[in-house]
Amino acid sequence: MSRVPQSHLDAAAVNRPLRGRVAIAGAATYGCGEAPGMDDMTLLVRAAHAAVADAGLTMQDIDGLATCSVNASMWTMPVIEHLGINPTYVDGTMIGGSSFIAHLLPAMRALEAGQCKAVLVCYGSAQRSATFGRKEGVAARRFLDPQPYEHPYEPVLPVAAYALAAARHMHEFGTTREQLAEVAVAARAWAQKNPEAFMRDPLTIEDVLSARPIASPLGVRDCCLVTDGGGAIVLTRAERARDLPRPPVYVLGNATAIWNRQISCMPDLTTTAAAQSGAQAFAMAGLKAADMDMAQVYDAFTINTILFLEDLGFCAKGEGGAFVAAGGIAPGGRLAVNTNGGGLSCVHPGMYGIFALIEAVRQLRGETGARQLSKHRTAVVHGNGGTLSSQSTAVLGTAETL
Amino acid sequence: MHLSAQTHYQAELDAGRFCLQHCPQCQNHVFTPRELCPHCGASPLRWVRASGLGTVYSATTIARKADAGGNYNVALIDLDEGVRMMSRVEGVAPEAVHIGQRVQAHVAHKDGRGLVLFQPAVQGGAE
Numbered sequence: 295m296s297r298v299p300q301s302h303l304d305a306a307a308v309n310r311p312l313r314g315r316v317a318i319a320g321a322a323t324y325g326c327g328e329a330p331g332m333d334d335m336t337l338l339v340r341a342a343h344a345a346v347a348d349a350g351l352t353m354q355d356i357d358g359l360a361t362c363s364v365n366a367s368m369w370t371m372p373v374i375e376h377l378g379i380n381p382t383y384v385d386g387t388m389i390g391g392s393s394f395i396a397h398l399l400p401a402m403r404a405l406e407a408g409q410c411k412a413v414l415v416c417y418g419s420a421q422r423s424a425t426f427g428r429k430e431g432v433a434a435r436r437f438l439d440p441q442p443y444e445h446p447y448e449p450v451l452p453v454a455a456y457a458l459a460a461a462r463h464m465h466e467f468g469t470t471r472e473q474l475a476e477v478a479v480a481a482r483a484w485a486q487k488n489p490e491a492f493m494r495d496p497l498t499i500e501d502v503l504s505a506r507p508i509a510s511p512l513g514v515r516d517c518c519l520v521t522d523g524g525g526a527i528v529l530t531r532a533e534r535a536r537d538l539p540r541p542p543v544y545v546l547g548n549a550t551a552i553w554n555r556q557i558s559c560m561p562d563l564t565t566t567a568a569a570q571s572g573a574q575a576f577a578m579a580g581l582k583a584a585d586m587d588m589a590q591v592y593d594a595f596t597i598n599t600i601l602f603l604e605d606l607g608f609c610a611k612g613e614g615g616a617f618v619a620a621g622g623i624a625p626g627g628r629l630a631v632n633t634n635g636g637g638l639s640c641v642h643p644g645m646y647g648i649f650a651l652i653e654a655v656r657q658l659r660g661e662t663g664a665r666q667l668s669k670h671r672t673a674v675v676h677g678n679g680g681t682l683s684s685q686s687t688a689v690l691g692t693a694e695t696l
Numbered sequence: 697m698h699l700s701a702q703t704h705y706q707a708e709l710d711a712g713r714f715c716l717q718h719c720p721q722c723q724n725h726v727f728t729p730r731e732l733c734p735h736c737g738a739s740p741l742r743w744v745r746a747s748g749l750g751t752v753y754s755a756t757t758i759a760r761k762a763d764a765g766g767n768y769n770v771a772l773i774d775l776d777e778g779v780r781m782m783s784r785v786e787g788v789a790p791e792a793v794h795i796g797q798r799v800q801a802h803v804a805h806k807d808g809r810g811l812v813l814f815q816p817a818v819q820g821g822a823e
Contacts, residue, residue: 442702442706443727443728443729443781443782444782446806446811447770447782447783447784448758448768448770449758449770449782450758450770454756454758454770457756458754458755458756458770458771458772459754461754461755461756461795462753462754462795465754465795465796506759507757507759508758508759509756509757509758509759509770510756510757510759510791511756556728556782557772557782558728558772558780558781558782559728559780563753563754563772
């Protein structure tokens with residue numbers, strides 16, 4: 295936390311008047327897991343349609359759009375065609391998997407200024423089923439988004455970058471492979487309570503440790519799923535959300551921080567820019583980690599969860615391994631983390647951030663069935679993009695947190 | 697004609713020379729190559745020969761099928777000049793590369809292009 299300048303916390307506190315002024319009025323997923331015959335746009339449009347209906351609105355009410363794609367750099371344009379909307383506010387910012395969480399604050403400003411009345415944040419990817427798949431995408435991006443100081447060494451990105459961070463965390467703090475495995479086992483235990491989760495078979499620490507090696511110290515069970523899926527939320531001003539059918543989920547804080555693109559340019563592999571985005575989001579919300587009833591964090595790999603719990607302030611730097619040990623983040627543990635099963639066991643169609651947001655919304659509304667938390671007033675949602683590159687944190691709350 | 701920093705770096709490597717940039721204003725070394733000093737914003741940066749001596753900051757063994765060449769190492773190396781780079785440590789089993797290990801760079805050629813690789817330093821230095 296020491297690397298976050300006071301000026302940045304002051305800048306975040308300036309956003310305090312926006313605290314709770316905007317709410318998530320609708321949320322939906324579509325086609326999570328395997329969706330053969332689908333494409334990115336179909337999954338997005340289906341999820342968008344369901345989220346708009348969930349908000350008690352029609353597509354003609356949508357006058358703001360935030361979306362992006364791994365493959366298409368001008369993605370907002372075909373999305374506008376497919377949805378048949380004519381927005382007065384458009385955001386196509388693409389910073390990887392954290393994008394949809396990073397889309398919140400600019401949308402809040404636009405809503406508060408009166409530039410638009412309802413913003414749709416949406417994503418879809420048929421990464422698992424598409425014929426133009428992950429392999430081709432990685433090959434194409436070598437030309438479109440070159441990393442000439444890493445690619446010649448064939449690091450198998452993104453997993454090699456996270457493996458390097460995990461190895462360094464183990465070296466500095468004594469974090470163990472068993473503690474990394476605890477993250478995957480906890481995610482699976484939550485997934486078993488979620489009918490939408492893609493992988494629900496029992497999973498033990500031993501299963502994770504003996505799984506096929508990918509990039510040491512990470513094996514295949516330390517890595518997120520490759521699934522299909524679409525997700526969308528609808529944002530409106532708080533006053534309007536209160537007139538809509540669903541319980542409003544208020545955005546209390548949001549901030550985004552980026553310190554690097556390439557893992558080799560990351561200043562310290564054991565501290566991510568979540569230390570900055572988290573501190574800023576909490577400063578805007580006027581809350582802290584200890585006030586959170588749950589954490590929905592971007593678990594692309596098991597090390598992510600440990601890094602983000604530390605950087606967001608749930609424990610001190612280096613103590614993340616001990617925090618997750620002995621079922622610390624599993625059902626019944628000290629903190630509810632990734633209650634849908636996360637990117638490790640529920641859904642991960644290339645960019646996971648929107649699904650972390652949707653799970654927080656569902657928990658805060660009290661509609662998650664067997665996995666519903668008894669305390670569900672506050673949530674921190676954290677997104678990650680690139681190779682520990684972009685970090686965006688949102689603090690959400692129910693009406694009683696206003 | 698001004699060459700891009702990437703083109704200049706690669707041309708030096710192709711000629712067998714491993715070069716870094718150095719900022720004449722704040723005296724920091726700079727890697728990866730770029731147009732402006734990331735510490736103080738100064739330009740232009742000066743090209744200097746790298747010592748090639750460094751310490752492994754982190755390392756991973758990438759699993760690869762034996763018929764595709766087998767497992768290999770990818771590492772982040774902190775050069776003695778104070779900059780970090782991705783590379784591979786070869787000349788030792790990939791699993792044997794460890795954090796804190798002293799390593800020495802050399803320029804290899806792959807498909808006619810220069811590439812910085814490392815091997816364990818002969819004189820261990822301060823390990």
